[in-house]
Amino acid sequence: MGDFSRPDGARHPHHPRSYEITAPGEAGEVRAVRELGRRLAAAAGDDLFGCSCGDDDGTRHATPESNRLLDPLSPDGIPARHRARWAAAAPLGLREYAAALAAGAEDPAPPRGVPLSVAFGWLGAVRPQPRDAAWLLAERAPLRLLAGAATVELAWAVRESDRAGLEGAVRFFAGEEFTTRHPKRRRVPDTARDLLLRHARSHRPGDLAVLERRLLRAPEDRIRRS
Structure with missing residues (x-):
């Protein structure tokens, strides 16, 4: 997973710049929020045909769900x-x-x-x-x-x-x-x-x-x- 940037610039002082998610359940959660973000972006009119962003960490098309899951400061998040x-x-x-x-x-x-x-x-x-x-x-x-x-x-x-x-x-x-x-x-x-x-x-x-x-x-x- 890549780094996570919050709009307010806040950071967890001990969060690494990159890390891995290997548990199948957590990997499934990331895939779900990534797909949700893409669906919502498409519904809003974004042209995602041939999207090359990869969106490996689920934040390129961010949603409240992906932020909750991946924000290092979220008490319910994977970090x-x-x-x-x-x-x-x-x-x-x-x-x-x-x-x-x-x-x-x-x-x-x-x-x-x-x-x-x-x-x-x-x-x-x-x-x-x-x-x-x-x-x-x-x-x-x-x-x-x-x-x-x-x-x-x-x-x-x-x-x-x-x-x-x-x-x-x-x-x-x-x-x-x-x-x-x-x-x-x-x-x-x-x-x-x-x-x-x-x-x-x-x-x-x-x-x-x-x-x-x-x-x-x-x-x-x-x-x-x-």
Whole structure:
């Protein structure tokens, strides 16, 4: 699906420029409003013979029905459903935070007391619809929780992570939120470094070279568990 423009210019802060609708029921709804728009346009006298617009997202011949269905700010629309589904699948301690983002909060207060390993797992979790209207939130929300954490705490969280957590950890440590840190803040103890490199070597080889360059060594005894 393409981007959606409202006459008033309002936008959902976490709606992506493009996304996919793969559920058969939702795809059928889009086809129905698209066809309705074309019928109404033809009834109004528009020449739709050989129409080349494609109208893939149902908005070229917009109707109140298509706007309700596809507007990211519509509470009954498909984008809102996708965001609600993503928020409901968030880890227990993060659901309120996820729901606030899904509702349109730009930067809600992060939850307290949630281990960073949970945020790693949230980032690395496999989503059934990875390119739906919530895909930008699925990337952005965990990264916001991780970006401000000290490297020593992130390294400890790597040691506490399961496979999904290691997947998210590799994505984080290979991304700009970590690689742009000052070199002194990229010193990762050997145990965490080895876990990250091993997972990348087996599951994310495209990130391996970045990790090897950016994960600087640090003495293991720098970590102290409070």
